[in-house]
Amino acid sequence: MSQRANEARNGGFQAQNGAKVRVLPAICDLPVPKVPDGVELSPAERKQFRSIFRGPYGHYMDDAHAHEVCVYIKLTSAVLSGVASAWHASERTRLAHQLGLTPAGLKALGMRIETEDDA
Template sequence: MPGGRKWSQEERTLWHELWTAPQASQWDDSFIPSVAAYVCHFTAVLSGDASAWAAQEMRHLGEQLGLTPKGMLSLGWALPTPGGGSE
């Protein structure tokens, strides 16, 4: 995780979950700042501390990172189906 701030255990867990998600196979180190910003906004939204702007930024980052169905579609990504094929 990038330096410059203290990361909570919840943020560290989310960071690990994101970087082990299937979408992360398409990210390189240039995605670190975007993923870090997503983690910050996500935890603020869940804790109720986020402004409407921060919630909107989380949504946009999620789409740009391919973490939402809309984002995956716009990037042309498809996750494998449980049977092993892709949709």
């Protein structure tokens, strides 16, 4: 049985160093959740919101994550524009890791992004 067929049979999970790891496709074609009521995002922030949910993260995030993703985006905007405090920058990093938006965060969640070697 091919590696891909084996992963499909295991619900997208693959054994890696004795642990099961969920392999996420790089692109997600599921519907992007709506920006939560009361949250205002600039056009660039909306683009980032869509990008997160259309990427590999959209395979495990849903509407329930929309608020946290918006907080992450707002913190990122504040950090990049130079108006964030050290606390904001630290919270942005923690949230990125918790949401799995970093390689270390994905690993902690037991996931990784599909590579060409997986095909």
